[in-house]
Amino acid sequence: xxxxxxxxxxxxxxxxxxxxxxxxxxxxxxxxxxxxxxxxxxxxxxxxxxxxxxxxxxxxxxxxxxxxxxxxxxxxxxxxxxxxxxxxxxxxxxxxxxxxxxxxxxxxxxxxxxxxxxxx
Amino acid sequence: xxxxxxxxxxxxxxxxxxxxxxxxxxxxxxxxxxxxxxxxxxxxxxxxxxxxxxxxxxxxxxxxxxxxxxxxxxxxxxxxxxxxxxxxxxxxxxxxxxxxxxxxxxxxxx
Numbered sequence: 001x002x003x004x005x006x007x008x009x010x011x012x013x014x015x016x017x018x019x020x021x022x023x024x025x026x027x028x029x030x031x032x033x034x035x036x037x038x039x040x041x042x043x044x045x046x047x048x049x050x051x052x053x054x055x056x057x058x059x060x061x062x063x064x065x066x067x068x069x070x071x072x073x074x075x076x077x078x079x080x081x082x083x084x085x086x087x088x089x090x091x092x093x094x095x096x097x098x099x100x101x102x103x104x105x106x107x108x109x110x111x112x113x114x115x116x117x118x119x120x
Numbered sequence: 121x122x123x124x125x126x127x128x129x130x131x132x133x134x135x136x137x138x139x140x141x142x143x144x145x146x147x148x149x150x151x152x153x154x155x156x157x158x159x160x161x162x163x164x165x166x167x168x169x170x171x172x173x174x175x176x177x178x179x180x181x182x183x184x185x186x187x188x189x190x191x192x193x194x195x196x197x198x199x200x201x202x203x204x205x206x207x208x209x210x211x212x213x214x215x216x217x218x219x220x221x222x223x224x225x226x227x228x229x230x
Contacts, residue, residue, distance in 0.1 A: 036219075038166075045123065046158070046166065046209050048219035062217055095165055104213040105220075106156045106171030113165055 002026040004096050004111035011117050018083040018116055022096030028077065030054050034099040035079045036107060037070070039092040047092075051099055052079055086118045124149065124210055124222035131228040137198040140225045142210030143191060148220060150191035154213035157186060157195045160224075161206035169208075170195060197227075205229045 008020035022035065029035065036051035050060035052070040060068050064083070072079040083090060093115050097107035125143040132138040142149065142157075149155060153173045158166035168177050170186035173193065183198045193212070197204055210222040 045224040046211075046221045048211075048217070048221065051219075059218055061219070100168075100171060100177075103156075103171055104154050104218045105211040106168060106177075107158075107166075108168045108171075108177055110165040110167075 002098070002109055004098065004109060006094060006096050006111045006114040008094075008114060008116070010115055011119065012086060013120055014087055014118055016086055016118075018081070018086050018090060018094075018118075020081045020094055020096075020114065020116070021078050022080070022111060024077045024079075024098075028074075029072065029079065030074050032101060034101075035072070036097050036099055037081045038095045038097060038107070039090075040095070040113075041089075041092040048105075049081065049083075049094075088118050090116070091118045092116060124212055124220060126208075126210060126222040126225045128223075129226045129228065131230055132197075132200045133230045134200055134202065136200050137196060138200060138227065139197075140195045140208050140210075140227070142193040142195070142212075142222050144193070144212050144214075144220075145191055147216075148191075148212040148214040149188065149193050152213045153188065155186065155188060155193040156211040157184075158209045158211070159204075159206055160209065166209065200229055202229050 034051045037049040067084045069082045093113040095113045096111045098109040100106040157170040160166040174186040
């Protein structure tokens, strides 16, 4: 059974860099999959951040593209998110997810999510 | 860019059918059969219910169905059950951004 688990600091200061990792268990991250990040501010809707192919190709939300970098470490079966110059608007639950092969927006497997708060 | 438009809330009684709409533009829903629907009970991760307009992933009951007409996609839940309560989000492909979400619809089972 494939599972995803997010990890990373839950609190950071404005202007800092958010760094999260998603660990994939139960299957290889190399299986021709795209892996994504989605976030949800408290009480609000979902926002797609971006996704990364197992080979390293990326696609980012244009509104966040200037601040986002995603990477993948196949040896550790992990992929990661960095979001620079954070403000309180970046406070949210961050989810990692797997994209169904051949689709653009069908995420069939999700992590439980991790809350990240930006506050001084 | 603006999200897809969903009604803030819908409700229905057990056994009834409800439909949630998702209105986009000719640049997304209207031009591509790449509409997904997610169910999210409070405090949990979203669950994929429908993708590519009308395909159900394994394990999703056939009470859930998707359709599209023009720039509006719809999710219909028939035989409503208490466990169907939660927020529902649509998503579409858009050339400028491959994943755009709707604002969400809260479904209440009366």
